[in-house]
């Protein structure tokens with residue numbers, strides 16, 4: 001049942017249902033069938049779709065060149081607590097109507113930051129109680145929480161990596177509250193996205209010292225949360241730039257190296273965002289694979305960029321080819337550990353109807369579902385897996401196997417090469433692999 005506050009914000013829109021691929025109803029799922037089992041789990045379990053509080057209930061279409069285009073009726077109250085409660089009502093109405101199970105939030109998405117730290121603390125406590133009630137009434141849960149340590153001017157030189165210790169301590173206090181809030185709301189993971197943890201100019205930056213501070217900060221945050229009984233994963237969300245010129249958590253490989261350097265690899269995993277992967281000149285599947293190889297595939301932010309520019313446009317996913325290739329990695333990795341699929345996407349500035357945000361989430365869920373179904377078929381019924389395996393079969397026995405087992409030294413390899421003489425070429429069969437993907441789509 002859809003749980004409403006006193007007021008209905010999305011009037012005229014009912015619960016979104018699965019109607020199958022032949023449905024003509026734009027407000028229905030065609031592929032996302034929450035209870036359908038794929039590779040041993042329901043789609044609901046595979047994805048744990050989450051709505052981003054900031055974009056879906058905070059974004060109003062404004063950009064650096066122009067004011068709001070979208071009306072957020074729930075924010076019409078000036079008084080911060082009432083506005084925050086209205087926003088929560090709208091959020092739970094929307095998520096309930098979508099039939100999703102989760103939301104993701106930053107501390108200041110839940111309620112506007114106060115004039116003082118104490119006021120912020122009180123506001124968050126009030127909203128935590130309110131959200132607990134909404135969660136209990138609806139069954140909707142928090143996938144992850146985070147602290148917004150990037151909007152306030154105090155963080156212009158960074159938060160954990162700020163050259164001023166007082167700012168570092170202030171950021172720690174804010175993260176403590178965000179952790180308390182996440183724990184109180186039963187949040188399943190906790191995310192650090194290092195927006196301003198990086199630099200604008202290397203000339204005025206002591207990189208080593210800043211990285212040491214970030215390592216110490218994250219270790220203390222972890223220890224505090226564990227003491228409070230938090231059992232979930234801490235997630236780092238890599239991004240190469242924007243708003244910093246260079247962010248320290250550039251991509252998965254860099255972040256994993258950092259986590260190992262500072263002894264954080266047991267408690268931290270990665271939250272991979274599609275548009276951040278492409279900004280780092282990687283693909284989404286590449287980043288999934290890098291994280292999965294290290295056992296660190298924690299969660300996904302599912303947006304996409306625009307191939308014509310390099311910005312973080314945070315658009316809803318809709319490219320079946322791209323997502324299918326990602327779902328191949330996802331399925332083979334056994335999905336994400338503890339996390340889910342947070343859309344972290346915004347509708348365009350000129351998408352101004354109340355139904356547009358529904359259409360956007362329907363499209364996003366459907367493309368993931370369709371890609372999952374396709375990837376599952378590719379893995380179970382196409383020659384894709386055996387072709388990949390075949391490419392490496394020279395390591396399955398004989399000298400290749402001995403090499404993998406560390407039994408051959410360079411002199412041995414020299415002798416083998418001499419004996420083999422000139423080699424015939426082995427095709428990579430890329431086009432065949434690509435055709436298999438298309439055939440199953």
Ligand code: XLS
Nearest residue numbers: 146193237273301312344
């Ligand atoms: C911005 C990030 C942000 C994180 C949470 O680029 O995607 O929204 O997901 O802080």
Ligand code: NI
Nearest residue numbers: 237273301344
């Ligand atoms: Ni994100």
